Amino acid sequence: MSTAHHCDAAARAEQVLARRGARITQLRRDVLRALMREDRPVGAYQLFDQLKARDAASAPPAVYRALDFLVGEGMAHKLQSLNAYVGCACFEHAHDAHFLICRGCNAAEEVPTTAIRKQVDTDAAERGFAVERMVVETVGLCADCKGRA
Amino acid sequence: MSTAHHCDAAARAEQVLARRGARITQLRRDVLRALMREDRPVGAYQLFDQLKARDAASAPPAVYRALDFLVGEGMAHKLQSLNAYVGCACFEHAHDAHFLICRGCNAAEEVPTTAIRKQVDTDAAERGFAVERMVVETVGLCADCKGRA
DNA sequence: AGGCGTCCGGTTACATTGTAACCATCGGCG
DNA sequence: CGCCGATGGTTACAATGTAACCGGACGCCT
Ligand SMILES: [Zn+2]
Ligand SMILES: [Zn+2]
Ligand SMILES: [Zn+2]
Ligand SMILES: [Zn+2]
Numbered sequence: 001m002s003t004a005h006h007c008d009a010a011a012r013a014e015q016v017l018a019r020r021g022a023r024i025t026q027l028r029r030d031v032l033r034a035l036m037r038e039d040r041p042v043g044a045y046q047l048f049d050q051l052k053a054r055d056a057a058s059a060p061p062a063v064y065r066a067l068d069f070l071v072g073e074g075m076a077h078k079l080q081s082l083n084a085y086v087g088c089a090c091f092e093h094a095h096d097a098h099f100l101i102c103r104g105c106n107a108a109e110e111v112p113t114t115a116i117r118k119q120v121d122t123d124a125a126e127r128g129f130a131v132e133r134m135v136v137e138t139v140g141l142c143a144d145c146k147g148r149a
Numbered sequence: 150m151s152t153a154h155h156c157d158a159a160a161r162a163e164q165v166l167a168r169r170g171a172r173i174t175q176l177r178r179d180v181l182r183a184l185m186r187e188d189r190p191v192g193a194y195q196l197f198d199q200l201k202a203r204d205a206a207s208a209p210p211a212v213y214r215a216l217d218f219l220v221g222e223g224m225a226h227k228l229q230s231l232n233a234y235v236g237c238a239c240f241e242h243a244h245d246a247h248f249l250i251c252r253g254c255n256a257a258e259e260v261p262t263t264a265i266r267k268q269v270d271t272d273a274a275e276r277g278f279a280v281e282r283m284v285v286e287t288v289g290l291c292a293d294c295k296g297r298a
Numbered sequence: 299a300g301g302c303g304t305c306c307g308g309t310t311a312c313a314t315t316g317t318a319a320c321c322a323t324c325g326g327c328g
Numbered sequence: 329c330g331c332c333g334a335t336g337g338t339t340a341c342a343a344t345g346t347a348a349c350c351g352g353a354c355g356c357c358t
Pocket of ligand 2: 102103104105106107141142143144145146
């Protein structure tokens, strides 16, 4: 959980994007780093305020466009139940995720979805539904906050 | 899928609420019926416009409060990825659900979550996380829209 | 080099979604 | 009757997200 860890994550993400031929511009880099620096979900406007303070973003659309890019490349996820974004160090292309969201400390832990995805695919197949994207978010209390209750 | 079916759903929902001792007011009844009448997710402001036209709701907060009540009682669900609401005829108290959301026709089919919930509980338990609420939404194409492609 | 097309982001001006805060009313209950 | 909790009317915003238009950068072809 050190700062170094997160910087590394951003740096490695940029390498992966470069290898993939994606255009990694200054704005996108700034948004990526800002996301990776946090270990909590961040709202688009929070992000905007940070970047604006450093003259790195001009207006909300810039931030949303960068976020769309990062989500599309699988370097970030949007948490639908928080309207917030988190960086992702999985480095695959646009994978889906299951988030354990703590309402005590606002942490959001990403966990693999293999088993859940399989079940979702089953549910969908039974009804002839073609899955494109999956949102799985669990709200509750993490181990720490549960103890602290 | 007849209109009668939806009216019945609303009527039975009201009975269940009454038996439960919940206060079913005119506003809440109106919102419930409006929700059940649709077979698609409805935005809060769409709902508001409908009710306003009949002088049934005065302002957005009224609608949101009624929706919170209905969701709390398990008579409606919020779709986080659409910012919209759907009625529910399950009549249990505040159950969770899995929605198959078609981006072609905007239908949202609610399917049971027993298997998924089990897997989510497993994922959570492994990390000492206490689950309170679960959001599972799958976006894609329903059988009809897939064929029509 | 010059022209072209595409991608990116700046900018403005909104649209949509959701809420805080305060007060009036209503209905049960001591 | 007077209190109290629940409900909802009202105002005024806050927070989140976008459409549309433009200009600059960069690669690519001639
Ligand atoms: Zn991820
Ligand atoms: Zn926590
Ligand atoms: Zn339901
Ligand atoms: Zn469809």
